Amino acid sequence: MNRRRFLGIGASVLGAGALAAVAVPSAAYLFAEGLPGRLLGSDLELPAAFQVPLPVPAVLRPVRSDGGNDYYEITQQVAMLEILPGVRTEAWTYGGTFPGPTLVTRSGRAAVVKHRNQLPVPSVVHLHGGHTPADSDGYPVDLLLPVGSPDPAASAASAGAAGSAGAAGAAGSAAPAMDGMAGMPGMPGMRHMSGRTVVGERTHTYPGKQRAATLWYHDHRMGFTGPGVWRGLAGFHLVQDDEEAALPLPRGDRDLPLMITDRSFAADGSFKYPAADASAATPGVTNGYMNGVLGDVILVNGAPWPRLDVDRAHYRLRLLNASNSRLYRLELDPQPAGGDALVQIGSDGGLLAAPVGHDGIEIAPAERFDVVVDFSRYQPGTQVRLVNRFGSGRAAEVMRFDVSSRAVNDDAKVPDQLSTVEQLDPAAAVATRDFAFRRSGSDGWTVNGDPYEPGRSLAAPALGRVERWRFSTDVHHPVHVHLDPFQVVARNGKDPGPWDEGWKDTVDLRPAETVEVLVRFTDYAGTYMLHCHNLEHEDMAMMADFTVG
Structure with a gap:
């Protein structure tokens, strides 16, 4: 698929909520299988399959614990790893491995994770699927600058003082905003914000007010999530609870x-x-x-x-x-x-x-x-x-x-009833909101026609209230919502699909499709995000803020 044919999709994109009713022949023609992406071939000989034993990421132990908290430390660092047999690859890592170490935490106990950045670039850590206060969520301009970087607050103060002097004390003058990231002028519509930028170390607090689930953490830096994750910045975070522990599911090495x-x-x-x-x-x-x-x-x-x-x-x-x-x-x-x-x-x-x-x-x-x-x-x-x-x-x-052919004991099984899952009531929805994910002319990948601009919220849901959110697409987009999971209630006006069951935080949308979900945000006010999790789409501005209050 070349750029000209891809940009042609923009002319065929429909308004939010209307995709199911109108045929989109160009999308159907260009994306017959609904599969995104273009293959990037390697430049070396690839190894034979099924020769390397499966590694299992090591579990990170707390450096200390107290009555309700477990404390962890992770250093983000460059490491030379043998990923392909006999070949050394430079990776950006959490703790020197790819994937990074697995955190195993307990529901009801807070995980306090201190990250130290010894990479050559800024980073942002997002706990994907975490029910997390906004200041620990990994907002994309909340940069953790590498150890030894200039203090952004001091630089801003110095620039502000110089600006004030140059303006001869003009009334109403303000210190220039910190860009927080070089190169953002190349992204249309992007407004610079300093975010909560710090140097060297940042501590994230994950209160653990959520069910047992398979989460993961990864880099979330604005404009550079794709290369950051590609180079190795990803790891598991598993939450456990009493309900799951009581089930006869496989454990340990299984x-x-x-x-x-x-x-x-x-x-x-x-x-x-x-x-x-x-x-x-x-x-x-x-x-x-x-x-x-x-x-x-x-x-x-x-x-x-x-x-x-x-x-x-x-x-x-x-x-x-x-x-x-x-x-x-x-x-x-x-x-x-x-x-x-x-x-x-x-x-x-x-x-x-x-x-x-x-x-x-x-x-x-x-x-x-x-x-x-x-x-x-x-x-x-x-x-x-x-x-x-x-x-x-x-x-x-x-x-x-x-x-294997050896005899083993196995008392694990899958019970007919796993959990009591609350079902959100569609009739309880106090608002319906539309979010259109699409290519928009020269603006790149957009949500509701606009490229991402930090600090500009597209929605202001209230804590504890149920809302219906409708996601519509031009081409293939996996849509991720921060803070709380949601429940899928419809695809193209019909029943949810076979892989939509349960609480989701990411939903897969195929070309020219509309998916409706029920959301309810709890516990934490603040600014959060929804975005496409095709990382190239995300980096090229397919993100949006929403503010919970």
Whole structure:
């Protein structure tokens, strides 16, 4: 897909809420499979599949604890890692590994996480799926500058003093705003804000007022989330609670977080990424990749096409799509007799009310699906591949499970009832709001026709009130909402889809589609975000603020 054909989509985009009623032939023609992105080929020979054992990210232990809090420390640092066998790759990491260390926290206890930035660039940390106060949420201009950077407050004060002197004391003069990031003038409509910028270290407080769920943390810097995550800034954060602990679900080594990503590599082993500006001063990607970057190497927990020896027993797989823009349809091959190979027990926001069986799962960037696989349904010695039906060539393979022949004890099972899940009442909605995600002429990727401008809110929902939000699209957009999860109630005016069950914080929208969700924000007032989680779309201004009060 070239730039001219892509920009032609803008002429076919319809008003919010009306997409379901009108045909969009150009979108249907250009996006017949509804899959975004363009493949970026690696410049070195790729390894054979299923040779590398599956790594499991280490669990980060608290440095101390008190009555209601657990304290953690993470250093963001450059590390040389062996991702491809025999090849060294420079990565930006949390704690020196990719993925970063896994935080395992308890509902009702606060996790206090101090990040120290020893990277060569600013960073922002967002706990994706976290029910988090605004000052710890990872607003994209709340920059954590590298250790040793000039103090932005002192620089602003100095600039303000100089400006005042130059104006000879003119009444009403103000100190110039801190840009917070070089290169933002290249993003149309962007207004500069200093945010809550600090140098060296920042502490995030996650109160833990939420259900057990599979969360993840990642870089969220305005204009540079794509390259930051691509280079390695992502990790798991698992919340546990008493309700989930009482269930006979797989535990220990049979409870596996699986971060699925795609990457490309340059000839020297470095991560290859089509940044618009090689100096990384201006955000975005080159024109050919504006609809997303697809890598040709599939990594699971940072390893290329790994394999895992499994017992003939139940396993819990916490599936996370941490790719920049790639969608996957995940299936087991061969399928077990009787189907329903993947029994879904949880979504972004935690346990479902009851399990749902799937032969395959479509998972968009940032979505999580907790599934249970019973490998006793396979004969000993079976090699079971996890495949991607949306991929071709090497991207069609993800990993392999090798079923053991040894006898094991397995008392895990999936109960018919998992949780009591509150259902939001559509009749209780006090407002309906429309958010159109689309390409808008020369403005790039937009929400409701405008590129992102920090501090300009598109909505002001009240704490505790239910609202109906309608997301509409031109092409494929996975939409993420911060602060609280939501419930999908309709797709194109019909029932939700097969992967919309439970509490979600990211919903996958296909081309020319409208999805309606019910939201209710609780506990924390402040400014939060909704945005596309195709990271190239996000970096090129497909974000918006909303302010809860």
